[in-house]
Amino acid sequence: MIPIASPVVGDKELGLIKEVLKSGIIAQGPKVALFEKRFAQLCNTKFAIAVNSGTAALHCCTYALGIRQGDEVITVPFTFVATANSILMQGAKPVFVDICEETFNIDPSKIEAAITPNTKAIIAVNLYGQPADYNALREIAAKHNLRIIEDAAQSVGAEFNGEKSGSLGDIAAFSFYATKNLVTGEGGMITTNNPEFAELCKRFRHHGQSEKTRYEYFDLGYNYRMTDIMAAIGLAQLERLPTLTEIRQRNAQLLNEGLAGVKGIVTPKLMPNATHVYHQYTIRVTPEFPMTRDELAAYLKENGFGCGIYYPKPLHLHPHFQKLGYKLGDFPVSEKLAKEVLSLPVHPKVTPEQLHRLIGLIRGVK
Numbered sequence: 001m002i003p004i005a006s007p008v009v010g011d012k013e014l015g016l017i018k019e020v021l022k023s024g025i026i027a028q029g030p031k032v033a034l035f036e037k038r039f040a041q042l043c044n045t046k047f048a049i050a051v052n053s054g055t056a057a058l059h060c061c062t063y064a065l066g067i068r069q070g071d072e073v074i075t076v077p078f079t080f081v082a083t084a085n086s087i088l089m090q091g092a093k094p095v096f097v098d099i100c101e102e103t104f105n106i107d108p109s110k111i112e113a114a115i116t117p118n119t120k121a122i123i124a125v126n127l128y129g130q131p132a133d134y135n136a137l138r139e140i141a142a143k144h145n146l147r148i149i150e151d152a153a154q155s156v157g158a159e160f161n162g163e164k165s166g167s168l169g170d171i172a173a174f175s176f177y178a179t180k181n182l183v184t185g186e187g188g189m190i191t192t193n194n195p196e197f198a199e200l201c202k203r204f205r206h207h208g209q210s211e212k213t214r215y216e217y218f219d220l221g222y223n224y225r226m227t228d229i230m231a232a233i234g235l236a237q238l239e240r241l242p243t244l245t246e247i248r249q250r251n252a253q254l255l256n257e258g259l260a261g262v263k264g265i266v267t268p269k270l271m272p273n274a275t276h277v278y279h280q281y282t283i284r285v286t287p288e289f290p291m292t293r294d295e296l297a298a299y300l301k302e303n304g305f306g307c308g309i310y311y312p313k314p315l316h317l318h319p320h321f322q323k324l325g326y327k328l329g330d331f332p333v334s335e336k337l338a339k340e341v342l343s344l345p346v347h348p349k350v351t352p353e354q355l356h357r358l359i360g361l362i363r364g365v366k
């Protein structure tokens with residue numbers, strides 16, 4: 001079975017992990033500091049703050065931006081639950097806005113109708129590895145005095161207008177979970193150019209302590225620290241990232257060409273001013289295709305290809321968010337796409353021969 005995700009790790013990672021274990025410093029230490037420095041360079045930001053998950057990174061973002069009880073934050077229902085939970089964790093309310101059918105990202109034309117006097121920020125998710133439309137988002141944010149959080153969990157290395165993901169909003173959150181383009185097992189990173197936000201994130205990951213004065217608590221915080229063992233893996237992964245991204249993009253191109261013109265299959269649309277790092281290569285299986293999406297997924301699995309559905313149900317249809325008053329019909333594009341999306345293996349371990357076989361299987365469905 002060709003899995004939907006498979007981390008590329010090897011001797012580079014092992015060598016650095018060994019170094020850490022021998023050093024005796026296995027919690028947050030010099031490797032975390034180096035990983036942060038290199039990651040900030042990658043994103044072209046002044047600061048990068050390492051944490052132990054993408055969820056922790058998002059929570060640091062909502063905290064640092066001063067999101068508190070009574071505030072509202074706009075985001076999409078077509079995302080992983082952590083995006084919206086990072087708003088709830090600060091006692092604020094997630095206000096959902098539907099997505100664009102073509103990009104799977106937030107639809108800027110629908111944002112202004114959702115803004116109230118309580119709105120403080122927008123969390124834009126760069127879903128599947130392609131940035132949202134930050135030109136439109138920045139315009140709206142400037143007009144209404146809102147902050148932008150980039151949920152960059154899936155978009156490490158991507159660009160918009162030639163600017164790096166991680167530098168597109170006021171602050172950004174990355175995930176290094178085991179299936180991501182850059183992995184540390186669990187892990188995450190915050191990037192920002194704002195020194196105040198950076199300091200607040202550092203405090204928040206360390207029980208509200210400043211890094212300068214131990215055992216002095218300025219505010220509520222958590223243990224969100226990354227270990228040097230994780231950072232060792234991250235440093236090795238950073239070296240691999242350009243090559244791994246290139247292979248993902250080449251694989252996606254091969255799939256785009258192979259699936260072009262298949263009736264009922266919509267391949268991912270690349271925006272003209274964005275680069276896509278294909279954390280997922282996600283097609284839409286529309287009613288014109290001879291099989292339903294779920295039948296196609298089962299057929300591909302029977303033939304040795306793992307595939308994924310991200311996400312089978314938009315957030316507003318889960319009991320957790322229905323408590324906020326959301327109901328079926330509120331976000332029709334998200335609801336429709338949740339029934340159509342199918343992610344195919346695009347990761348760097350998939351070979352062109354395997355992709356040709358996958359294309360042949362889909363083209364052969366009658």
Ligand SMILES: Cc1ncc(COP(=O)(O)O)c(C=O)c1O
Pocket residue numbers: 053054055056058079080082083125151153154175176177186187188
């Ligand atoms: C869009 C999005 N946001 C946030 C997260 C949360 O990251 P983590 O699983 O590292 O906590 C993920 C990861 O699955 C994600 O895909």
